[in-house]
Amino acid sequence: MSTNLEPSLSDNSLRRRLIIGSLSLAIAVSIIFIVVAYRLTSDLAESIEVKAFNKQFNWFFRELEALDSEQNKPEGLFSKVLKNRVYQNLDADFVSFKLSSNNHSLQIRDTLDTTEIENVIRNLGFPLQADGATEIDNQHVFWQFQRNSANTFSLLIVRKISSLDEALDYIANRLSITAFLTFWLAVWAALAMAAIITKRFEANNQKLAYLAMHDPLTGLKNRTYLTEFFTTQIEQQSVKPHQLATPHGALLMIDLNNFKDVIDAFGHATGDELLNELASRLKVTLVEHHLLVRYRSDAFVIWLNTADPQLIMPIVSQILSCCGREVQISNKQFEVGASIGIACYPSDGTDLDTLLKHADIAMFQAKKFRIGAEFYQKQLPEFSERQVLLRGQLSRAVELKQFILVYQPKVSLPDGKLIGAEALARWQHPEEGLLSPDSFIELVEQGGIIHSFSRLVINEAVRQVSVWLATGKTIPVSINLSVYNLADIDLVPFIKEQLEQFKVPAHLLEVELTESATMVDITVTKKAFTDLRNLGVKLSIDDFGTGMSSFAYLRELDVDFVKIDRSFVASMMDDKRNELVVQGLISMCHSMGKIVIAEGIETEQQAHKLHELGCGIAQGYYFAKPCFAEDMQQYMEHNN
Amino acid sequence: MSLINKNLCLADRVIRGILSVALIVFAIFWAEQIGDVLLQSLILVFAVLNLISFAIGWCPVYRLANISTFKR
Numbered sequence: 136m137s138t139n140l141e142p143s144l145s146d147n148s149l150r151r152r153l154i155i156g157s158l159s160l161a162i163a164v165s166i167i168f169i170v171v172a173y174r175l176t177s178d179l180a181e182s183i184e185v186k187a188f189n190k191q192f193n194w195f196f197r198e199l200e201a202l203d204s205e206q207n208k209p210e211g212l213f214s215k216v217l218k219n220r221v222y223q224n225l226d227a228d229f230v231s232f233k234l235s236s237n238n239h240s241l242q243i244r245d246t247l248d249t250t251e252i253e254n255v256i257r258n259l260g261f262p263l264q265a266d267g268a269t270e271i272d273n274q275h276v277f278w279q280f281q282r283n284s285a286n287t288f289s290l291l292i293v294r295k296i297s298s299l300d301e302a303l304d305y306i307a308n309r310l311s312i313t314a315f316l317t318f319w320l321a322v323w324a325a326l327a328m329a330a331i332i333t334k335r336f337e338a339n340n341q342k343l344a345y346l347a348m349h350d351p352l353t354g355l356k357n358r359t360y361l362t363e364f365f366t367t368q369i370e371q372q373s374v375k376p377h378q379l380a381t382p383h384g385a386l387l388m389i390d391l392n393n394f395k396d397v398i399d400a401f402g403h404a405t406g407d408e409l410l411n412e413l414a415s416r417l418k419v420t421l422v423e424h425h426l427l428v429r430y431r432s433d434a435f436v437i438w439l440n441t442a443d444p445q446l447i448m449p450i451v452s453q454i455l456s457c458c459g460r461e462v463q464i465s466n467k468q469f470e471v472g473a474s475i476g477i478a479c480y481p482s483d484g485t486d487l488d489t490l491l492k493h494a495d496i497a498m499f500q501a502k503k504f505r506i507g508a509e510f511y512q513k514q515l516p517e518f519s520e521r522q523v524l525l526r527g528q529l530s531r532a533v534e535l536k537q538f539i540l541v542y543q544p545k546v547s548l549p550d551g552k553l554i555g556a557e558a559l560a561r562w563q564h565p566e567e568g569l570l571s572p573d574s575f576i577e578l579v580e581q582g583g584i585i586h587s588f589s590r591l592v593i594n595e596a597v598r599q600v601s602v603w604l605a606t607g608k609t610i611p612v613s614i615n616l617s618v619y620n621l622a623d624i625d626l627v628p629f630i631k632e633q634l635e636q637f638k639v640p641a642h643l644l645e646v647e648l649t650e651s652a653t654m655v656d657i658t659v660t661k662k663a664f665t666d667l668r669n670l671g672v673k674l675s676i677d678d679f680g681t682g683m684s685s686f687a688y689l690r691e692l693d694v695d696f697v698k699i700d701r702s703f704v705a706s707m708m709d710d711k712r713n714e715l716v717v718q719g720l721i722s723m724c725h726s727m728g729k730i731v732i733a734e735g736i737e738t739e740q741q742a743h744k745l746h747e748l749g750c751g752i753a754q755g756y757y758f759a760k761p762c763f764a765e766d767m768q769q770y771m772e773h774n775n
Numbered sequence: 776m777s778l779i780n781k782n783l784c785l786a787d788r789v790i791r792g793i794l795s796v797a798l799i800v801f802a803i804f805w806a807e808q809i810g811d812v813l814l815q816s817l818i819l820v821f822a823v824l825n826l827i828s829f830a831i832g833w834c835p836v837y838r839l840a841n842i843s844t845f846k847r
Contacts, residue, residue, distance in 0.1 A: 327840065330841055
């Protein structure tokens with residue numbers, strides 16, 4: 136389904152910032168370089184020019200000293216200088232050349248007013264030597280003054296700094312052009328870099344956005360996307376004032392039926408492959424405007440833009456069909472199937488949480504009654520809502536050990552002598568009180584905590600047998616295990632460890648296999664039973680006759696006991712045909728060397744009849760109801 | 776469909792055209808002012824590239840940076 140939920144990631148502001156940043160940096164660097172280069176050149180040129188001027192001045196001064204020493208009077212020096220051609224053709228840069236004595240002054244070059252410089256020299260007190268740089272009439276000049284040691288004459292030369300200015304102009308010109316070209320390159324580089332960085336940023340951002348909104352395993356949209364979608368597309372649209380019609384839709388909660396069995400038996404890698412295959416099938420089933428989301432491990436959610444059951448049901452049938460078809464993974468075939476709960480918008484809820492909750496309840500109903508799909512119905516939610524709540528509390532209950540065991544005696548017929556007990560789990564719910572297995576055992580099997588739950592039961596049962604052993608009562612106790620447990624490779628070592636820990640002989644523990652699921656391979660069950668038998672644990676098939684695979688179990692598994700289901704016993708007295716079935720079952724079991732136990736004996740007549748038919752062990756309310764361990768202790772003493 | 780999608784608007788092209796001509800004239804007739812053959816060559820390259828952009832209305836740097844001033 137395409138929506139406008141995909142984040143808009145063309146981050147122009149980032150590109151603009153990168154370009155502006157790069158250009159600013161280029162400009163700043165250019166300015167710094169130009170200033171530094173200009174100042175460096177200026178200092179260098181000035182230094183060179185000052186040195187050259189000093190040399191020239193010294194040469195003139197030594198020449199004048201030599202001429203002066205040849206004359207007796209200063210006037211002679213002046214006349215000699217006036218006649219010398221060197222002084223007549225002075226360099227144009229010498230803007231002032233002034234020779235002075237106490238009485239005379241000879242100005243050979245006077246193109247610049249030097250009063251300011253002379254005042255400086257006067258203020259310095261006519262030193263032997265002085266020099267400096269100043270600006271006169273917008274012209275940079277150097278000056279140097281020197282008086283001879285005999286104090287017969289002094290020389291002041293002022294030279295303009297023309298070559299320095301020319302050099303600086305030239306350098307400034309070159310630097311400006313270079314700066315322009317550098318800036319041009321910087322612009323290009325900034326644009327290119329900004330484009331590359333932005334592209335990478337966008338790619339990473341898109342990757343992150345994809346990961347945030349998609350399930351990494353199946354590639355489907357995830358729960359976050361569903362929440363965003365519902366908030367932006369459904370809830371906001373429905374409150375828009377100009378919206379002519381409220382949007383309608385249906386939320387389908389698809390839960391895979393036997394997915395956890397696959398995980399338990401074959402591991403997560405197989406589970407992942409199975410999910411991928413089913414996700415692909417679901418994608419193919421849906422059209423573009425349907426939204427398919429992986430909601431949790433084995434649950435998918437589909438949003439349909441219609442609440443019309445006549446349009447929804449064909450899609451639901453397709454989904455059930457595609458999930459029901461067998462999936463082949465690594466030469467193994469799996470049939471998981473799905474249960475679908477449907478909640479319509481806005482009739483069953485106007486917010487996502489409510490719709491999800493109601494779809495979950497409907498899904499649970501569909502799973503419970505194995506009807507494939509169910510619409511949410513307001514008049515039937517309470518029980519399912521309670522189941523949903525209980526399912527959420529199960530893991531915590533196992534952690535807090537809220538499950539306890541009660542024991543129902545097994546007696547021999549016809550004397551009613553106690554020969555064993557069946558341990559039955561009860562949930563001591565903090566709010567609901569003592570709950571029977573009918574309320575939670577299916578949730579335990581579906582909720583993925585069957586292994587921890589079973590370990591709790593095994594631990595408690597073995598511990599209780601050891602307590603009774605300590606008081607001198609040797610009584611075998613049977614526990615119920617699901618076929619799911621048998622796929623657990625750590626189960627048998629755990630039972631062995633418990634038996635050793637509590638010093639309980641293995642034959643005092645019986646394992647009853649219930650038939651609540653049939654998909655796990657018989658070979659897996661067979662191996663687990665063989666391991667248990669090797670351990671010395673007794674084995675029995677529970678609820679015999681109700682499941683499709685009962686006879687297969689009887690044929691394939693080497694069990695000690697067969698427990699005939701209470702439904703046969705209950706109807707045995709009223710229906711001759713049922714009596715014949717029970718008779719046949721007992722006969723068959725005997726002929727196969729199995730001990731038969733009848734469940735659900737409620738009347739004396741039933742007990743007599745079963746004894747007549749050859750059943751040697753019975754269990755039911757007629758003899759004793761399930762009771763706590765302390766009551767069981769009393770029962771044992773009374774029975775003896 | 777043309778091979779090159781224009782990405783320069785008229786104003787952008789005119790500015791580039793004027794700048795190109797000015798730089799070419801400057802580089803050729805004021806070579807002494809520039810005083811360096813390398814700089815002179817770079818100015819000419821810059822000017823010619825801009826002149827090409829002016830002529831075809833497409834700037835490769837704009838393309839790289841995914842920028843366009845051209846209004847369709």
